[in-house]
Amino acid sequence: MTRQEKPEILEQGDPAEDAKAFRRTLGQFATGVTAITTATPDGPVGVTANSFSSLSLDPPLVLWSIARTSRSFGAFSEAAHFAISILGENQIDVSQKLSSSSDDKFNGLEWSPGKGGSPVIAGALATLECATETVHDGGDHIILVGRVLHHQRFAGKPLLYAQGQYGVVDEHPAFRTLANAAAPVGDTGPALAEQPLTTLLYLAHHYSSAAFDQHRREENISLAQSRILSELRRRPHLSRTALIGRVYLTEEKVNEALERLAQRAHIETDAQGLVSLTESGHAVAASIRRRVTAYEAEQFAGIPEDKLAITRDVLIRFINGLAHPNETDHAA
Amino acid sequence: MTRQEKPEILEQGDPAEDAKAFRRTLGQFATGVTAITTATPDGPVGVTANSFSSLSLDPPLVLWSIARTSRSFGAFSEAAHFAISILGENQIDVSQKLSSSSDDKFNGLEWSPGKGGSPVIAGALATLECATETVHDGGDHIILVGRVLHHQRFAGKPLLYAQGQYGVVDEHPAFRTLANAAAPVGDTGPALAEQPLTTLLYLAHHYSSAAFDQHRREENISLAQSRILSELRRRPHLSRTALIGRVYLTEEKVNEALERLAQRAHIETDAQGLVSLTESGHAVAASIRRRVTAYEAEQFAGIPEDKLAITRDVLIRFINGLAHPNETDHAA
Incomplete structure (x- = not known):
């Protein structure tokens, strides 16, 4: 996370010299x-x-x-x-x-x-x-x-x-008292203990989402590129149209991300126009997957397996209830 | 949640006749x-x-x-x-x-x-x-x-x-395979069980956040008004400046929300310009608080207390680790 730190510069210049870089800068405005x-x-x-x-x-x-x-x-x-x-x-x-x-x-x-x-x-x-x-x-x-x-x-x-993709609005963490606190670890414990479970879900999600951004930056790929790699890893030989349908980005954005991935030789297009990962593309996709696995292993290290299993079980029950409000209403 | 349903109309008209209503409509553009x-x-x-x-x-x-x-x-x-x-x-x-x-x-x-x-x-x-x-x-x-x-x-x-307040971007639920699925409860179980814990956190947060929107609509108050009521419930006699600092909304938005709350006689301003809840304001604030408590009680009904306690404990450990990335890095 970049709180308290100066953000890293990604690119700069005269827009007249590189229209694509300029377009990416403009994309920072949501x-x-x-x-x-x-x-x-x-x-x-x-x-x-x-x-x-x-x-x-x-x-x-x-x-x-x-x-x-x-x-x-x-x-x-x-x-x-x-x-x-x-x-x-x-x-x-x-x-x-x-x-x-x-x-x-x-x-x-x-x-x-x-x-x-x-x-x-x-x-x-x-x-x-x-x-x-x-x-x-x-x-x-x-x-x-x-x-x-x-x-x-x-x-x-x-x-x-x-930033080149669809999203939804989430509440700003500043509204949650704790997210603003700069207190050391030991001090946040009691305050967190007083929060509703839904607040804990919010904080856990927001912080882990911010932490993943950092991992993608370290791999030097955008979320759009990451999503395309992950999709192609599961299903090789996809057409551009199929990819656009699967990654929920605009035609233009998918083409731009594909162009960048092709420049780096992470993907290749066959005579029928179907896209697949190259060896280096497979390597990057696998590396990202390893980062997710390693990230979770590190973050949850020290928490016993049975406690994690119970947490998963509680969350799944909660999601199943929320994802089907009508069924919940009938049961109530 | 409103998925699959037509959204409810809140207001409409000729913008020349009611500039404030027009401004609220324009605020729907993020x-x-x-x-x-x-x-x-x-x-x-x-x-x-x-x-x-x-x-x-x-x-x-x-x-x-x-x-x-x-x-x-x-x-x-x-x-x-x-x-x-x-x-x-x-x-x-x-x-x-x-x-x-x-x-x-x-x-x-x-x-x-x-x-x-x-x-x-x-x-x-x-x-x-x-x-x-x-x-x-x-x-x-x-x-x-x-x-x-x-x-x-x-x-x-x-x-x-x-919609009149600060926010952050969250990933669109369409990117998560499960969020799109219209499968009955019994069928989503196995699919959810294969997801990483961080995906479960995301889904649980997104669904519960959407469900809260519905509760505020039923109370007929905006999130801004809800936040002001909740702040005044804890700390009566706040100046407008103090409120603006605490609820992270612009001066204009706080004034607009205060105006609406005053029209409904939920707040009163004393000779020093300090704002407090009226009896009806206390009643609405308490009602919202009860909704949160009842909502959680209903959603987590049937899950044993000890499992909920373990879930809280796991989430708090996770948040404490993520909220202090430097300390985590040093430890690693």
Whole structure:
């Protein structure tokens, strides 16, 4: 963990000289995920965007940007209306569909027409039906400013996109009294003993997740690359499409991670376009797996096997109850 | 949990008629947190902003917006350069300082001068040193487009702002094979049994966190309000400043939550400006506490007390090891 320490620099430079490095730096800004749509005479058009930003309360304005090279550029640059649906944490499928290169992105999507007929996505966390207010030049993109005519807010939690992958929001550890404490080991014992079990679960998960980040950095691979290696270790000869479906990253991110892995000769693609691990790829995948095993062995060293078995049993019972709330309700 | 179900609508309407409701809808879009700064003849000026968005790779452009009513509006609308620091998960203090109404926001902040002298914040996850490219009108804000002259990327995870509060990014449950499974209880047992203990911690935490959201909705209060009630329950007669420091929310959010709690007569403010719970406030705070206790009792029902005690003991040992990585390293 990096608390109290200065973070390690990964790369820097002039963005004009290395667009990919610049893109990775921009990816450090976490965002929600939106589906932005409009109606055209040829049917609905939509894209996934994380360039959304609120702009003004009075008048009510929001903005987003679209690449001049996007297939949907023409439709949006001429649209009088568009609808923005802020996606909830269960809507990765919507994000994947609208960011795909499919010709029928709306196939299987549930939506209803909003102002100007723009598709409003069902199940979203919030929706904003807009009239196009202004369009500004923005380099290789244009900035679209929309005046919000109608808004809706729903219960739920947002889908996130951060550092090249989907995520969910977790409570900040600063809210938990203990996570902020800099007290030595002996002193935290009694305070922890007073916490509810659910707080202990939270702290154990958050700290171990942060510790794993460190291990991936030591292997010099991103989480995206790690996930691809692990997937290919179990199932060789996967197509790019199959990989995209399995690792829940955008097409662009999977291609970028595959490119890096290929540069390092960790993967190879056969004549049919199927991807497999090379010998060095197998070595890295195995090394990561060993790190997980060694990490757990080290962290739980000194705790008797039977106590660990009981802990596993309690957690499994807890998860089974929570994963099936309806069944729990019926039993109660 | 709301998986498979349509989310409940909380509010909707014309944003021109209720700016606060519109603001809550906009808050459904999660963002990172940035510190944006510039140099003036009178010293450094800075604000906290979550309106940042990447705009263009070639040329390298980014954008953000600032309210015309901001005290720093004059400095930024005339600035030739500004620096954007994307904050890491340990930098709530930087966010709080730059969003405060203090006259000396940079007191205690560590920074170094970037292009044009704009302060670049130490310990950030990424930094972007910009020359002002264009300024666009944006209703009650202006849009500032910056050309990025130099970028830096550091290791770490981003600080989040979502639904009115700080957060951290957690892995999406879709990445965990089991979280996606719709299998009945009996079937998940063997699959869970094969998972590493750290995966079990993750699933147990994620499911219980989602279940708590439901309880707060049933009490019809936000997490921010819940946190204020809980704080006041332990410590009556707190000033607004003290509350802001204790609940890790922005000044604006605390004021908004206090306003709502006052409307419902859950809190009262005395002549010295100190806030306390009313009788009904005590009742709601106690009710939430009972929900937590009852929730745990129900979820862990049927698991013998001695097994729960062992689980607590294992988790506490695990947390103590992880919370003090240096000590663990020395011991290893």
